[in-house]
Amino acid sequence: MTAAENRAAVLAKLAEIEAEHAKALAGGGPKYTERHHGRGKLLARERVELLVDPDSPFLELSPLAGWGSEYPVGASLVTGIGVIEGTECLITANDPTVRGGASNPWTLRKALRADEIALANRLPVVNLVESGGADLTGQKEIFIPGGALFRDLTRLSAAGIPTVAVVFGNSTAGGAYVPGMSDHVIMVKERSKVFLGGPPLVKMATGEESDDESLGGAEMHARVSGLADHFALDEPDALRTARRVVARLNWRKQGPPPADDYPEPLFDAEELLDVVPPDLRTPFDPREVIVRVVDGSEFDEFKPLYGPSLVTGWARLHGYPVGVLANARGVLFSAESQKAAQFVQLANQRDIPLIFLHNTTGYMVGKEYEQGGIIKHGAQMINAVANSRVPHISLLIGASYGAGHYGMCGRAYEPRFLFAWPTAKSAVMGPAQLAGVLSIVARQSAAARGKPYDEEADAALRAMVEQRIEAESLPLFLSGRLYDDGVIDPRDTRTVLGLCLSAAHSAPVEGVRGGFGVFRM
Known part of the structure:
Protein backbone atom coordinates (compact mmCIF):
# COMPACT_ATOMS: atom_id res chain seq x y z
CA MET A 1 0.00 0.00 0.00
CA THR A 2 1.07 3.61 -0.49
CA ALA A 3 2.09 5.98 2.30
CA ALA A 4 -1.15 7.92 1.74
CA GLU A 5 -3.20 4.74 2.21
CA ASN A 6 -1.26 3.88 5.37
CA ARG A 7 -1.90 7.38 6.70
CA ALA A 8 -5.62 7.22 5.99
CA ALA A 9 -5.92 3.88 7.78
CA VAL A 10 -4.04 5.15 10.87
CA LEU A 11 -6.08 8.37 11.02
CA ALA A 12 -9.30 6.36 10.90
CA LYS A 13 -8.13 4.25 13.85
CA LEU A 14 -7.03 7.36 15.72
CA ALA A 15 -10.49 8.88 15.28
CA GLU A 16 -12.01 5.79 16.84
CA ILE A 17 -9.61 5.98 19.80
CA GLU A 18 -10.26 9.71 20.26
CA ALA A 19 -14.01 9.13 20.34
CA GLU A 20 -13.53 6.75 23.25
CA HIS A 21 -11.13 9.16 24.97
CA ALA A 22 -13.86 11.78 24.71
CA LYS A 23 -16.13 9.57 26.83
CA ALA A 24 -13.54 9.55 29.62
CA LEU A 25 -13.11 13.32 29.35
CA ALA A 26 -16.89 13.81 29.59
CA GLY A 27 -17.00 12.08 32.97
CA GLY A 28 -20.56 11.67 34.22
CA GLY A 29 -21.94 13.92 31.47
CA PRO A 30 -23.30 17.50 31.39
CA LYS A 31 -25.92 16.98 34.12
CA TYR A 32 -23.45 15.88 36.79
CA THR A 33 -20.73 18.22 35.58
CA GLU A 34 -23.05 21.21 35.97
CA ARG A 35 -24.22 19.99 39.37
CA HIS A 36 -20.60 19.65 40.51
CA HIS A 37 -19.66 23.12 39.24
CA GLY A 38 -22.85 24.50 40.83
CA ARG A 39 -21.52 23.44 44.21
CA GLY A 40 -18.41 25.53 43.61
CA LYS A 41 -16.20 22.51 43.00
CA LEU A 42 -13.60 21.83 40.34
CA LEU A 43 -13.62 18.80 38.03
CA ALA A 44 -10.91 16.16 38.34
CA ARG A 45 -8.91 17.36 35.33
CA GLU A 46 -9.35 21.00 36.38
CA ARG A 47 -7.76 20.11 39.70
CA VAL A 48 -4.87 18.40 37.93
CA GLU A 49 -4.39 21.42 35.65
CA LEU A 50 -4.11 23.79 38.62
CA LEU A 51 -1.78 21.38 40.43
CA VAL A 52 0.87 20.93 37.74
CA ASP A 53 3.30 23.60 36.58
CA PRO A 54 1.91 25.99 33.91
CA ASP A 55 2.47 24.80 30.33
CA SER A 56 4.04 21.55 31.53
CA PRO A 57 3.03 18.18 30.03
CA PHE A 58 0.75 15.71 31.78
CA LEU A 59 1.20 12.13 30.62
CA GLU A 60 -2.18 10.53 31.25
CA LEU A 61 -2.15 6.81 31.99
CA SER A 62 -4.80 4.16 31.28
CA PRO A 63 -7.42 6.66 30.00
CA LEU A 64 -9.42 3.83 28.37
CA ALA A 65 -9.61 1.66 31.51
CA GLY A 66 -12.90 -0.19 31.68
CA TRP A 67 -13.63 0.08 27.93
CA GLY A 68 -15.96 -2.71 26.84
CA SER A 69 -17.12 -3.40 30.40
CA GLU A 70 -20.33 -2.44 32.15
CA TYR A 71 -18.49 0.49 33.75
CA PRO A 72 -17.76 3.94 32.23
CA VAL A 73 -14.65 4.44 30.10
CA GLY A 74 -11.89 5.86 32.27
CA ALA A 75 -13.10 4.05 35.41
CA SER A 76 -13.97 7.31 37.25
CA LEU A 77 -10.29 8.00 37.93
CA VAL A 78 -7.62 10.15 36.28
CA THR A 79 -4.01 9.00 36.65
CA GLY A 80 -0.82 10.30 35.11
CA ILE A 81 2.60 11.84 35.52
CA GLY A 82 2.88 15.61 35.87
CA VAL A 83 5.48 18.15 36.98
CA ILE A 84 4.76 19.98 40.25
CA GLU A 85 7.23 22.69 41.27
CA GLY A 86 9.79 21.08 38.98
CA THR A 87 9.28 17.60 40.44
CA GLU A 88 7.76 14.76 38.42
CA CYS A 89 4.94 13.18 40.41
CA LEU A 90 2.44 10.41 39.96
CA ILE A 91 -0.98 12.08 40.23
CA THR A 92 -4.37 10.45 40.74
CA ALA A 93 -7.72 12.25 40.84
CA ASN A 94 -11.13 10.76 41.55
CA ASP A 95 -13.85 11.91 39.15
CA PRO A 96 -16.83 12.69 41.42
CA THR A 97 -19.16 13.28 38.45
CA VAL A 98 -19.15 9.50 37.78
CA ARG A 99 -21.23 7.82 40.50
CA GLY A 100 -19.78 10.17 43.12
CA GLY A 101 -16.27 9.00 42.34
CA ALA A 102 -17.09 5.51 43.61
CA SER A 103 -14.50 2.86 42.82
CA ASN A 104 -15.37 -0.05 40.55
CA PRO A 105 -13.11 -3.03 39.74
CA TRP A 106 -11.40 -1.15 36.91
CA THR A 107 -10.83 1.89 39.15
CA LEU A 108 -8.97 -0.41 41.50
CA ARG A 109 -6.83 -1.95 38.75
CA LYS A 110 -6.03 1.49 37.38
CA ALA A 111 -5.04 2.83 40.80
CA LEU A 112 -2.86 -0.20 41.52
CA ARG A 113 -1.09 0.22 38.17
CA ALA A 114 -0.40 3.86 39.07
CA ASP A 115 1.13 2.72 42.37
CA GLU A 116 3.33 0.21 40.50
CA ILE A 117 4.64 3.01 38.29
CA ALA A 118 5.31 5.28 41.27
CA LEU A 119 7.22 2.59 43.16
CA ALA A 120 9.26 1.34 40.19
CA ASN A 121 10.23 4.86 39.08
CA ARG A 122 10.50 6.45 42.52
CA LEU A 123 7.88 9.14 41.86
CA PRO A 124 6.22 11.13 44.67
CA VAL A 125 2.47 10.47 44.73
CA VAL A 126 -0.27 13.10 44.98
CA ASN A 127 -3.81 11.72 45.40
CA LEU A 128 -6.66 14.18 44.75
CA VAL A 129 -9.41 12.50 46.74
CA GLU A 130 -13.17 12.76 46.42
CA SER A 131 -14.87 9.38 46.42
CA GLY A 132 -17.91 7.74 47.88
CA GLY A 133 -15.83 4.60 48.40
CA ALA A 134 -16.44 1.28 46.71
CA ASP A 135 -19.28 0.86 44.23
CA LEU A 136 -21.19 -1.67 46.32
CA THR A 137 -22.66 -3.38 43.27
CA GLY A 138 -19.17 -4.64 42.46
CA GLN A 139 -17.90 -5.12 46.00
CA LYS A 140 -17.07 -8.80 45.48
CA GLU A 141 -14.36 -7.76 43.00
CA ILE A 142 -13.13 -4.80 45.04
CA PHE A 143 -13.05 -5.63 48.74
CA ILE A 144 -10.42 -8.39 48.88
CA PRO A 145 -7.88 -6.99 46.38
CA GLY A 146 -8.68 -3.39 47.39
CA GLY A 147 -6.55 -3.61 50.50
CA ALA A 148 -3.51 -3.43 48.24
CA LEU A 149 -4.15 0.31 47.81
CA PHE A 150 -3.41 0.93 51.46
CA ARG A 151 -0.54 -1.55 51.41
CA ASP A 152 1.01 0.41 48.53
CA LEU A 153 0.79 3.71 50.40
CA THR A 154 2.73 2.26 53.32
CA ARG A 155 5.30 0.63 51.04
CA LEU A 156 5.83 3.85 49.12
CA SER A 157 6.41 5.71 52.37
CA ALA A 158 8.73 2.98 53.66
CA ALA A 159 10.74 3.29 50.44
CA GLY A 160 11.17 7.01 51.11
CA ILE A 161 8.75 8.01 48.34
CA PRO A 162 6.50 10.84 49.61
CA THR A 163 2.72 10.48 49.45
CA VAL A 164 0.34 13.46 49.57
CA ALA A 165 -3.46 13.30 49.95
CA VAL A 166 -5.57 16.34 49.07
CA VAL A 167 -9.13 15.66 50.27
CA PHE A 168 -11.81 17.66 48.44
CA GLY A 169 -14.91 15.79 49.56
CA ASN A 170 -15.80 12.35 50.86
CA SER A 171 -13.07 9.91 51.85
CA THR A 172 -15.02 7.51 53.97
CA ALA A 173 -14.92 3.93 55.26
CA GLY A 174 -11.88 2.22 53.71
CA GLY A 175 -11.17 5.44 51.80
CA ALA A 176 -10.38 7.14 55.10
CA TYR A 177 -7.13 5.19 55.12
CA VAL A 178 -5.90 7.07 52.04
CA PRO A 179 -5.27 10.24 54.10
CA GLY A 180 -4.66 8.05 57.14
CA MET A 181 -1.67 6.37 55.46
CA SER A 182 -0.34 9.34 53.49
CA ASP A 183 2.72 11.33 54.60
CA HIS A 184 1.05 14.69 54.02
CA VAL A 185 -2.67 15.48 54.27
CA ILE A 186 -4.52 18.59 53.10
CA MET A 187 -8.22 19.10 53.82
CA VAL A 188 -10.69 21.74 52.63
CA LYS A 189 -12.88 23.76 54.98
CA GLU A 190 -16.51 22.56 55.09
CA ARG A 191 -15.81 20.21 52.15
CA SER A 192 -13.63 17.35 53.33
CA LYS A 193 -15.34 14.47 55.10
CA VAL A 194 -13.06 11.76 56.46
CA PHE A 195 -14.45 9.10 58.79
CA LEU A 196 -14.54 5.33 59.07
CA GLY A 197 -18.29 5.41 59.53
CA GLY A 198 -20.66 8.24 58.67
CA PRO A 199 -23.44 9.52 60.97
CA PRO A 200 -26.00 6.87 59.86
CA LEU A 201 -23.56 4.00 60.48
CA VAL A 202 -22.48 5.45 63.83
CA LYS A 203 -26.14 5.73 64.82
CA MET A 204 -26.79 2.10 63.89
CA ALA A 205 -23.59 0.79 65.51
CA THR A 206 -23.48 2.78 68.74
CA GLY A 207 -26.70 4.81 69.02
CA GLU A 208 -24.63 7.99 69.03
CA GLU A 209 -26.01 11.10 67.32
CA SER A 210 -23.41 13.01 65.28
CA ASP A 211 -23.00 15.25 62.26
CA ASP A 212 -20.52 15.25 59.38
CA GLU A 213 -18.43 18.17 60.65
CA SER A 214 -17.92 16.98 64.21
CA LEU A 215 -17.39 13.40 63.07
CA GLY A 216 -14.98 13.95 60.20
CA GLY A 217 -14.85 17.54 58.96
CA ALA A 218 -11.66 19.32 57.95
CA GLU A 219 -11.63 21.68 60.94
CA MET A 220 -12.08 18.84 63.41
CA HIS A 221 -9.22 16.88 61.85
CA ALA A 222 -7.03 19.98 61.79
CA ARG A 223 -7.78 21.03 65.40
CA VAL A 224 -8.68 17.84 67.25
CA SER A 225 -7.66 14.53 65.67
CA GLY A 226 -4.52 15.83 63.97
CA LEU A 227 -5.20 13.86 60.79
CA ALA A 228 -5.06 17.04 58.66
CA ASP A 229 -1.63 18.62 58.36
CA HIS A 230 -2.95 21.58 56.37
CA PHE A 231 -6.33 23.33 56.52
CA ALA A 232 -7.30 24.91 53.18
CA LEU A 233 -10.00 27.54 52.76
CA ASP A 234 -11.14 26.31 49.34
CA GLU A 235 -10.05 24.07 46.47
CA PRO A 236 -7.57 26.49 44.83
CA ASP A 237 -6.02 27.06 48.26
CA ALA A 238 -5.71 23.29 48.75
CA LEU A 239 -3.96 22.89 45.39
CA ARG A 240 -1.65 25.84 46.14
CA THR A 241 -0.78 24.16 49.44
CA ALA A 242 -0.12 20.85 47.68
CA ARG A 243 2.31 22.60 45.35
CA ARG A 244 4.12 24.07 48.36
CA VAL A 245 4.30 20.66 50.04
CA VAL A 246 5.93 19.19 46.93
CA ALA A 247 8.29 22.18 46.65
CA ARG A 248 9.49 21.47 50.21
CA LEU A 249 10.18 17.76 49.59
CA ASN A 250 13.72 18.62 48.46
CA TRP A 251 13.31 15.78 45.96
CA ARG A 252 16.33 14.65 43.96
CA LYS A 253 16.48 12.29 41.03
CA GLN A 254 18.85 9.36 41.51
CA GLY A 255 19.43 8.55 37.83
CA PRO A 256 21.98 10.36 35.67
CA PRO A 257 20.75 13.58 34.03
CA PRO A 258 20.27 13.86 30.26
CA ALA A 259 22.64 15.74 28.00
CA ASP A 260 22.26 19.50 28.33
CA ASP A 261 21.71 19.95 24.61
CA TYR A 262 20.52 17.53 21.95
CA PRO A 263 19.31 17.81 18.34
CA GLU A 264 15.79 17.09 17.17
CA PRO A 265 15.27 14.26 14.66
CA LEU A 266 16.12 15.15 11.05
CA PHE A 267 12.84 13.66 9.81
CA ASP A 268 9.32 14.90 10.46
CA ALA A 269 7.27 13.01 13.08
CA GLU A 270 4.22 13.60 10.88
CA GLU A 271 5.65 10.93 8.56
CA LEU A 272 5.19 8.27 11.24
CA LEU A 273 1.59 8.02 10.05
CA ASP A 274 2.90 6.74 6.70
CA VAL A 275 5.10 3.92 8.01
CA VAL A 276 2.87 1.10 9.25
CA PRO A 277 0.59 -0.65 6.73
CA PRO A 278 -2.93 -1.53 7.95
CA ASP A 279 -2.34 -5.18 7.00
CA LEU A 280 0.30 -6.22 9.53
CA ARG A 281 1.33 -9.13 7.33
CA THR A 282 3.01 -6.52 5.14
CA PRO A 283 6.56 -5.94 6.44
CA PHE A 284 7.93 -2.48 7.14
CA ASP A 285 11.33 -1.19 8.22
CA PRO A 286 11.37 -0.10 11.91
CA ARG A 287 14.38 2.11 11.16
CA GLU A 288 11.85 4.46 9.56
CA VAL A 289 10.34 4.82 13.04
CA ILE A 290 13.64 5.02 14.91
CA VAL A 291 15.11 7.88 12.85
CA ARG A 292 11.95 9.94 13.42
CA VAL A 293 12.15 9.52 17.19
CA VAL A 294 15.79 9.59 18.35
CA ASP A 295 18.03 12.64 18.76
CA GLY A 296 19.52 13.84 15.49
CA SER A 297 18.17 10.68 13.79
CA GLU A 298 21.50 9.10 14.83
CA PHE A 299 21.29 5.32 15.33
CA ASP A 300 24.37 3.12 15.69
CA GLU A 301 23.21 -0.33 14.73
CA PHE A 302 24.54 -3.41 16.55
CA LYS A 303 25.14 -6.61 14.50
CA PRO A 304 23.27 -5.27 11.43
CA LEU A 305 24.18 -8.29 9.25
CA TYR A 306 23.39 -10.95 11.86
CA GLY A 307 19.79 -11.82 12.72
CA PRO A 308 18.38 -9.10 10.41
CA SER A 309 14.78 -9.73 11.51
CA LEU A 310 15.61 -7.87 14.74
CA VAL A 311 17.14 -4.39 14.60
CA THR A 312 19.26 -3.48 17.62
CA GLY A 313 21.37 -0.43 18.29
CA TRP A 314 22.28 2.61 20.39
CA ALA A 315 20.88 6.12 20.31
CA ARG A 316 19.87 9.07 22.47
CA LEU A 317 16.36 10.30 23.10
CA HIS A 318 15.79 13.72 24.68
CA GLY A 319 19.40 13.52 25.80
CA TYR A 320 19.10 10.10 27.47
CA PRO A 321 21.18 7.18 26.13
CA VAL A 322 19.00 4.24 25.04
CA GLY A 323 19.30 0.83 23.48
CA VAL A 324 16.61 -0.03 20.92
CA LEU A 325 15.28 -3.46 19.94
CA ALA A 326 12.84 -3.37 17.01
CA ASN A 327 11.29 -6.21 15.02
CA ALA A 328 11.99 -5.89 11.29
CA ARG A 329 10.32 -8.86 9.62
CA GLY A 330 7.99 -10.19 12.28
CA VAL A 331 9.48 -13.63 12.95
CA LEU A 332 12.24 -14.19 15.54
CA PHE A 333 14.77 -16.86 14.55
CA SER A 334 17.64 -18.32 16.60
CA ALA A 335 20.10 -15.67 15.41
CA GLU A 336 17.77 -12.83 16.40
CA SER A 337 17.20 -14.39 19.82
CA GLN A 338 20.92 -14.76 20.55
CA LYS A 339 21.60 -11.26 19.24
CA ALA A 340 18.92 -9.84 21.54
CA ALA A 341 20.29 -11.69 24.59
CA GLN A 342 23.78 -10.29 23.98
CA PHE A 343 22.44 -6.78 23.39
CA VAL A 344 20.40 -6.81 26.62
CA GLN A 345 23.48 -7.93 28.56
CA LEU A 346 25.53 -5.10 27.05
CA ALA A 347 22.85 -2.54 28.02
CA ASN A 348 22.95 -3.82 31.59
CA GLN A 349 26.74 -3.56 31.71
CA ARG A 350 26.48 0.07 30.62
CA ASP A 351 23.36 0.98 32.68
CA ILE A 352 21.46 2.03 29.55
CA PRO A 353 17.62 1.87 29.39
CA LEU A 354 16.03 -0.27 26.68
CA ILE A 355 13.19 0.57 24.29
CA PHE A 356 11.32 -2.31 22.64
CA LEU A 357 9.40 -1.61 19.40
CA HIS A 358 7.06 -4.57 18.85
CA ASN A 359 6.08 -5.99 15.49
CA THR A 360 6.48 -9.74 15.87
CA THR A 361 4.44 -12.82 15.05
CA GLY A 362 6.55 -14.84 17.50
CA TYR A 363 9.43 -17.32 17.36
CA MET A 364 9.87 -19.40 14.22
CA VAL A 365 8.34 -22.90 14.18
CA GLY A 366 9.05 -25.97 12.03
CA LYS A 367 11.28 -29.06 12.08
CA GLU A 368 14.39 -27.29 10.84
CA TYR A 369 14.10 -24.58 13.47
CA GLU A 370 13.22 -26.93 16.32
CA GLN A 371 16.26 -29.05 15.50
CA GLY A 372 18.33 -25.87 15.27
CA GLY A 373 17.48 -25.00 18.88
CA ILE A 374 14.84 -22.26 18.57
CA ILE A 375 13.44 -23.16 22.00
CA LYS A 376 16.72 -22.75 23.86
CA HIS A 377 17.68 -19.66 21.85
CA GLY A 378 14.30 -18.03 22.43
CA ALA A 379 14.70 -18.93 26.10
CA GLN A 380 18.02 -17.08 26.16
CA MET A 381 16.32 -13.92 24.93
CA ILE A 382 13.45 -14.24 27.40
CA ASN A 383 15.92 -15.00 30.23
CA ALA A 384 17.92 -11.88 29.43
CA VAL A 385 14.83 -9.64 29.24
CA ALA A 386 13.26 -11.11 32.38
CA ASN A 387 16.38 -10.59 34.49
CA SER A 388 17.51 -7.27 33.04
CA ARG A 389 17.36 -4.45 35.59
CA VAL A 390 17.73 -1.33 33.48
CA PRO A 391 14.45 0.49 32.76
CA HIS A 392 12.44 -1.06 29.92
CA ILE A 393 9.86 0.85 27.86
CA SER A 394 7.75 -1.11 25.39
CA LEU A 395 5.81 0.28 22.45
CA LEU A 396 3.51 -1.91 20.36
CA ILE A 397 3.57 -0.50 16.84
CA GLY A 398 2.41 -3.56 14.90
CA ALA A 399 1.75 -7.19 15.81
CA SER A 400 2.85 -8.61 19.15
CA TYR A 401 1.94 -12.28 19.15
CA GLY A 402 2.82 -15.37 21.14
CA ALA A 403 6.10 -15.78 22.99
CA GLY A 404 7.50 -12.98 20.83
CA HIS A 405 5.41 -10.63 22.99
CA TYR A 406 7.23 -12.00 26.02
CA GLY A 407 10.71 -11.82 24.49
CA MET A 408 10.06 -8.20 23.50
CA CYS A 409 9.15 -7.33 27.11
CA GLY A 410 5.37 -7.56 27.16
CA ARG A 411 3.24 -6.60 30.14
CA ALA A 412 4.07 -9.75 32.15
CA TYR A 413 7.76 -8.79 32.06
CA GLU A 414 7.10 -5.56 33.93
CA PRO A 415 8.34 -2.83 31.61
CA ARG A 416 8.32 0.52 33.36
CA PHE A 417 5.82 1.69 30.72
CA LEU A 418 4.00 0.02 27.85
CA PHE A 419 2.12 2.02 25.21
CA ALA A 420 0.54 1.08 21.89
CA TRP A 421 -0.06 2.69 18.53
CA PRO A 422 -3.60 2.39 17.15
CA THR A 423 -2.17 -0.01 14.54
CA ALA A 424 -1.11 -2.56 17.19
CA LYS A 425 -2.52 -6.02 17.79
CA SER A 426 -1.62 -8.53 20.47
CA ALA A 427 -2.78 -12.09 21.08
CA VAL A 428 -1.48 -15.64 21.46
CA MET A 429 -1.34 -15.76 17.63
CA GLY A 430 -2.96 -14.16 14.61
CA SER A 473 -6.39 -8.31 19.89
CA LEU A 474 -7.19 -4.66 19.12
CA PRO A 475 -5.84 -1.68 21.13
CA LEU A 476 -9.22 -0.62 22.56
CA PHE A 477 -9.82 -4.07 24.03
CA LEU A 478 -6.28 -4.41 25.40
CA SER A 479 -6.10 -0.88 26.78
CA GLY A 480 -9.53 -1.24 28.39
CA ARG A 481 -8.11 -4.15 30.39
CA LEU A 482 -4.95 -2.21 31.31
CA TYR A 483 -2.69 -4.49 29.26
CA ASP A 484 -1.01 -1.25 28.18
CA ASP A 485 -0.71 2.22 29.71
CA GLY A 486 -2.48 3.95 26.84
CA VAL A 487 -2.92 4.15 23.06
CA ILE A 488 -0.91 7.06 21.67
CA ASP A 489 -0.83 9.03 18.42
CA PRO A 490 2.33 7.87 16.55
CA ARG A 491 3.30 11.53 16.12
CA ASP A 492 3.57 11.82 19.92
CA THR A 493 5.99 8.90 20.22
CA ARG A 494 9.13 10.93 20.86
CA THR A 495 7.41 13.07 23.50
CA VAL A 496 5.85 10.10 25.31
CA LEU A 497 9.10 8.10 25.33
CA GLY A 498 10.98 11.17 26.55
CA LEU A 499 8.55 11.69 29.43
CA CYS A 500 8.85 8.01 30.36
CA LEU A 501 12.65 8.11 30.31
CA SER A 502 12.67 11.24 32.44
CA ALA A 503 10.33 9.60 34.96
CA ALA A 504 12.42 6.43 35.03
CA HIS A 505 15.52 8.47 35.89
CA SER A 506 13.92 9.55 39.15
CA ALA A 507 15.11 6.13 40.36
CA PRO A 508 18.65 4.77 40.02
CA VAL A 509 19.44 3.43 36.54
CA GLU A 510 21.51 0.33 37.17
CA GLY A 511 21.84 -2.89 35.23
CA VAL A 512 22.26 -6.40 36.56
CA ARG A 513 25.80 -7.71 36.80
CA GLY A 514 25.93 -11.40 35.91
CA GLY A 515 22.64 -12.35 37.56
CA PHE A 516 20.93 -13.73 34.46
CA GLY A 517 20.56 -17.32 35.61
CA VAL A 518 21.55 -20.30 33.44
CA PHE A 519 21.66 -19.75 29.69
CA ARG A 520 21.04 -23.10 28.01
CA MET A 521 23.76 -23.37 25.35
Missing part, protein backbone atom coordinates in the same frame (compact mmCIF):
# COMPACT_ATOMS: atom_id res chain seq x y z
CA PRO A 431 -6.73 -14.68 14.25
CA ALA A 432 -6.46 -16.73 11.04
CA GLN A 433 -3.71 -18.94 12.47
CA LEU A 434 -5.61 -19.57 15.70
CA ALA A 435 -8.83 -20.41 13.86
CA GLY A 436 -6.87 -22.70 11.53
CA VAL A 437 -5.28 -24.58 14.43
CA LEU A 438 -8.68 -25.21 16.01
CA SER A 439 -9.99 -26.43 12.65
CA ILE A 440 -7.10 -28.88 12.19
CA VAL A 441 -7.55 -30.26 15.71
CA ALA A 442 -11.30 -30.70 15.19
CA ARG A 443 -10.71 -32.37 11.81
CA GLN A 444 -8.18 -34.82 13.32
CA SER A 445 -10.56 -35.59 16.19
CA ALA A 446 -13.37 -36.45 13.76
CA ALA A 447 -11.05 -38.69 11.72
CA ALA A 448 -9.88 -40.52 14.85
CA ARG A 449 -13.50 -41.26 15.72
CA GLY A 450 -14.25 -42.37 12.18
CA LYS A 451 -16.87 -39.68 11.66
CA PRO A 452 -17.36 -37.43 8.64
CA TYR A 453 -16.27 -33.82 9.07
CA ASP A 454 -18.85 -31.06 8.76
CA GLU A 455 -17.18 -28.58 6.41
CA GLU A 456 -20.02 -26.06 6.67
CA ALA A 457 -19.82 -26.01 10.46
CA ASP A 458 -16.02 -25.75 10.20
CA ALA A 459 -16.27 -22.64 8.02
CA ALA A 460 -18.72 -21.04 10.45
CA LEU A 461 -16.47 -21.90 13.41
CA ARG A 462 -13.40 -20.45 11.74
CA ALA A 463 -15.22 -17.23 10.88
CA MET A 464 -16.55 -16.86 14.43
CA VAL A 465 -13.15 -17.53 16.03
CA GLU A 466 -11.33 -15.17 13.66
CA GLN A 467 -13.83 -12.39 14.42
CA ARG A 468 -13.54 -12.88 18.19
CA ILE A 469 -9.75 -13.08 18.28
CA GLU A 470 -9.47 -10.05 16.00
CA ALA A 471 -11.71 -8.04 18.36
CA GLU A 472 -9.76 -9.20 21.41
